[in-house]
Amino acid sequence: MANHKSALKRIRQSEVRRIRNKYYYKSARSAVKVLRNEEDKTAASEQLPKVIALLGKLAKKNIIHKNKAANLTSKLTKHVNGLA
Template sequence: MANHKSALKRIRQSEKKRLRNRYYHKTARTVLKVLRNEEDKAAAAIQLPLVISLLDKLVKKNIIHKNKAANLKSKLTKHVNKLA
């Protein structure tokens, strides 16, 4: 266990950040799953910009890597365009 005041504070901060990042990441996975399982093209087209925006926010907060977000956005866009 840390002895310094600053080290104790850093432990508290990192735990809060870990939980927050975990929440954001889990939320993103859920939204991605919902969009992938969507059968209706109109509904998927409405959801796609919201999901892309969410991914961009996660990149900005360094929760996911920018290349991973780019790959996800590309695959999701292909999926939505492929729907009948």
């Protein structure tokens, strides 16, 4: 166990951040899944900017890698554009 006050504080902070990051990541995955399963082009077009913004924020906070965010953005955009 940690002996210093600063180490104890660091443990508390990292636990809070871990839970918060897990929540953000899971909510982003759910949003991507909902968008992928969308069949209506107008509804998908409305959701796309929100999901792209969410992925960009996660990449900026280093919760996901920036290339992963770019790849997901590209694939989702192609999916929405391909809907009839």
